[in-house]
Amino acid sequence: MKILVFSDSHGNTKTMMELVERHKPDRILHLGDVVRDAYTLREAFPDIPLDLVRGNCDGWLPEPEELHVTLEGRKLFLCHGHTYHVKYDWGEAAIAARAEGANILLFGHTHQAMCTYKKGLWIMNPGSVRGWDASYGVIILDGENTVCYTNPV
Template sequence: MRIGIVSDSHGNTDVFEDMLAVPGAAEAELWLHAGDFAPDADVLEEMSGKRVARVLGNCDFFVDGVHDETVVEVAGHRIFLTHGHLFNVRFDTAMLAAAARETGADIAVYGHTHIALEEYGDVTVLNPGSIARPRDERRGSFMLVELNAGESPLVNLIRI
């Protein structure tokens, strides 16, 4: 199963058009939005026609039914989704990975730093960077991930 991961759109939903135009993006069966701004996920859901799981970021206000973290089960994997600001991710991902382990997740997804990251271990830690305001390059980024039960995720970081 292919999923898309995006974060830190900060109200710039126009970037979703370019993102969804990337070969393979339209085939994502589910999208994860790791916060800042959680309401942007509604726009992505409408544009993609697919469900978008979302969490609140440090720049988000209260959104009914949206929380700081959630667990998504898909294709034999448990994904711990959070923005990351509550897990000290600016310094390292140890707290985040520990929280994911506590929920039984084998994948942790976060945003917040605006810097793309992939770490592999007993918990795969993924940050798609920022689609709208990257700090690691001039172009925004997102991820397409292939998930199959019993297999490690195949991650493709894409710059637009």
């Protein structure tokens, strides 16, 4: 299973659509700021399941601030990250993900891409899909293997 991970799109639906066309993912995750962009993706690619959480720029929309999704036997913990103060340190978010038994923690908010594996937990921020240093994330779940990485746009 190939999953594309976007965050902090801030109106850049064009790039996300191009990346979906290029990668042909089985699922799309959007980590907030701006969830309206995720709605646009959902309309453009109705056959690809899309999960999303709201970010600090999304106001009081009905989407959750965090979401727990199980895919191919892996538990994913999705959040925008602002409620866990990730601009300072992602440790609080990692503690929350581990408490939920997650295998993968996904957050945005900082606009800085990163991906690491620490003590049994994949931790990814896909960065912002908008800007001069735009980036996105990819997760591949293949049998028992999990591969996570970020890419520049």
